Amino acid sequence: MARLSSxxxxxxxxxxIYILFTGSATLYDIITGVIVSVACxxxxxxxxxxxxxxxxxPRRWFWTIAYFLKYMTVIEARAHLDVIKRILTMDIRPxxxxxxxxxxxxxxxxxxxxxxxxxxxxxxxxxxDNYIYVNWINVVTEKPKEARKRISEEFEKFAEKIFE
Amino acid sequence: MKRGHIIALGVxxxxxxxxxxxxxxxxxxxxxxxxxxxxxxxxxxxxFGNYAARSPEVVTSILWDYRGxxxxxxxxxxxxxxxxxxxxxxxxxxxxxVKEKGEGFTFIVKDTVRIISVLIxxxxxxxxxxxxxxxxxxxxxxxxxxxxxxxxxxxxxxxALEGRGLTKDTAMIVRSIxxxxxxxxxxxxxxxxxxxxxxxxxxxxxxxxxxxxxxLVFYNLFEYIAVGAGFTAVFLLLSIPEKVFxxxxxxxxx
Amino acid sequence: MIEMFLWALVLVSLMATLVISIYGIVIxxxxxxxxxxxxxxxxxxxLLAIMIGYRLIYPVIPxxxxxxxQEGLSKFIASSVxxxxxxxxxxxxxxxxxxxxxxxxxxxxxxxxxxxxxVRKIAEVMKDGKT
Numbered sequence: 342m343a344r345l346s347s348x349x350x351x352x353x354x355x356x357x358i359y360i361l362f363t364g365s366a367t368l369y370d371i372i373t374g375v376i377v378s379v380a381c382x383x384x385x386x387x388x389x390x391x392x393x394x395x396x397x398x399p400r401r402w403f404w405t406i407a408y409f410l411k412y413m414t415v416i417e418a419r420a421h422l423d424v425i426k427r428i429l430t431m432d433i434r435p436x437x438x439x440x441x442x443x444x445x446x447x448x449x450x451x452x453x454x455x456x457x458x459x460x461x462x463x464x465x466x467x468x469x470d471n472y473i474y475v476n477w478i479n480v481v482t483e484k485p486k487e488a489r490k491r492i493s494e495e496f497e498k499f500a501e502k503i504f505e
Numbered sequence: 506m507k508r509g510h511i512i513a514l515g516v517x518x519x520x521x522x523x524x525x526x527x528x529x530x531x532x533x534x535x536x537x538x539x540x541x542x543x544x545x546x547x548x549x550x551x552x553f554g555n556y557a558a559r560s561p562e563v564v565t566s567i568l569w570d571y572r573g574x575x576x577x578x579x580x581x582x583x584x585x586x587x588x589x590x591x592x593x594x595x596x597x598x599x600x601x602x603v604k605e606k607g608e609g610f611t612f613i614v615k616d617t618v619r620i621i622s623v624l625i626x627x628x629x630x631x632x633x634x635x636x637x638x639x640x641x642x643x644x645x646x647x648x649x650x651x652x653x654x655x656x657x658x659x660x661x662x663x664x665a666l667e668g669r670g671l672t673k674d675t676a677m678i679v680r681s682i683x684x685x686x687x688x689x690x691x692x693x694x695x696x697x698x699x700x701x702x703x704x705x706x707x708x709x710x711x712x713x714x715x716x717x718x719x720x721l722v723f724y725n726l727f728e729y730i731a732v733g734a735g736f737t738a739v740f741l742l743l744s745i746p747e748k749v750f751x752x753x754x755x756x757x758x759x
Numbered sequence: 760m761i762e763m764f765l766w767a768l769v770l771v772s773l774m775a776t777l778v779i780s781i782y783g784i785v786i787x788x789x790x791x792x793x794x795x796x797x798x799x800x801x802x803x804x805x806l807l808a809i810m811i812g813y814r815l816i817y818p819v820i821p822x823x824x825x826x827x828x829q830e831g832l833s834k835f836i837a838s839s840v841x842x843x844x845x846x847x848x849x850x851x852x853x854x855x856x857x858x859x860x861x862x863x864x865x866x867x868x869x870x871x872x873x874x875x876x877x878v879r880k881i882a883e884v885m886k887d888g889k890t
Contacts, residue, residue, distance in 0.1 A: 359628075372715075373634045377627060377631075381623055388619060389619050450612075451613055465613070521768070522768070525772075534763045534767045534770075536815045537813070537815065538815055540814065540841050544842055551842075553832055562824075563842040564845045567843060568850070582858075583854055586857035640821060644849055644850065648853065
């Protein structure tokens with residue numbers, strides 16, 4: 342039963358990717374897509390999803406979409422503008438800072454780490470149980486609490502709502 | 506770089522430029538603006554016409570219909586190359602697990618690989634199963650599929666795959682299933698009164714009203730399985746730790 | 760004219776790459792470097808085959824029928840590239856990959872037995888019977 346319920350979200354994900362990659366939705370695409378996605382779900386279900394009940398919670402999906410939209414528009418634009426300004430004026434103070442991280446779930450920590458890497462100006466270097474080590478283009482503070490406020494607080498807020 | 510190297514490189518580039526200038530002004534550049542007659546035949550007949558494979562993808566219809574026997578024997582060469590690679594790396598004793606040292610990658614790499622490997626399987630299946638409609642096919646899809654075990658070997662370890670049942674032997678079994686299915690597909694037209702590797706009209710060109718181009722979709726599917734599993738077996742062999750071979754061969758120094 | 764020059768430049772560069780890779784296969788003593796030169800040789804040969812099938816016209820499209828109608832077919836024939844070299848190259852690429860794997864396995868095994876990949880030293884090791 343656990344195997345089946347963890348297979349469903351994976352199968353849905355694979356089906357969406359299959360149709361998007363094919364770029365058309367004729368009967369042939371849908372039939373082969375269903376076969377491929379069921380096979381992938383059965384084979385990879387437990388490999389990918391550990392707690393399937395979280396996948397069926399609509400609030401988590403709402404927060405995922407909200408986070409995606411906000412990240413792609415507001416956060417990315419802000420970071421890009423900041424880095425462009427720094428490149429033109431060469432006003433940079435690069436360095437690695439230690440940032441505490443509160444979320445415990447693996448996927449939410451990955452979301453935070455990838456979000457930090459994907460915004461220009463900050464790159465995740467390493468991660469242990471309580472801290473992320475971030476290479477930052479403009480080190481204004483070396484205190485972990487304040488660095489967290491500037492770098493990862495927003496990501497963590499969303500990651501908690503999506504995955505915890 | 507030494508000074509001599511730079512001079513040699515400069516002379517070489519100058520020579521290439523001079524030769525191409527010479528060809529442009531003195532000789533004749535082989536520029537084709539039309540298709541050769543054989544290519545024209547394939548372009549005309551691939552979908553319409555009396556010798557049609559009923560596939561809009563001309564390259565796939567050449568691969569598995571017009572020049573099908575060539576591709577069949579090339580699959581044989583592929584099979585032999587992988588079999589002989591396996592024979593070179595044969596380990597007769599049961600391989601014992603080498604204890605891993607160190608922590609490996611952080612879970613950022615590992616869990617990202619988990620998600621990406623599923624997506625690669627979806628994309629490679631889409632490449633293989635639409636080989637008769639869009640660019641792609643069994644060879645390309647299978648090569649893309651083989652990236653998944655490679656990623657898992659690098660991010661986790663070889664034993665993560667083998668613990669889940671994907672050993673060298675299962676990969677070879679899956680691969681043999683693909684190859685045997687291809688051979689059966691080759692022989693079906695003989696039983697139906699046609700000739701070897703005939704496509705239409707032995708196989709239906711449409712199934713449930715959807716264009717499947719006769720046998721092309723089946724050949725692509727089984728080639729996808731055979732190529733993917735064959736490369737998986739090779740990668741599993743390549744990732745055997747060197748210590749295991751040290752024990753068996755024993756000749757080489759550290 | 761400049762079009763012809765660029766086309767000739769690409770062709771001549773490919774020929775030069777072929778010559779360099781043959782030099783690498785023959786002269787270089789390391790087996791690994793011979794293998795690298797061999798992959799360069801097969802890749803440039805494949806590229807040459809693809810370029811022979813190319814048509815220097817505009818617009819030019821890949822050999823996939825865009826619309827499945829008779830008018831679409833005549834337009835397709837007028838602007839599609841030659842499909843035959845592409846069909847030959849796609850198998851050559853995959854077979855080449857498998858054969859390269861076989862050669863790489865053989866080189867690894869030679870290294871394990873002889874402790875070197877230099878062909879001159881391999882000959883010495885074999886003569887002395889030190890394996």
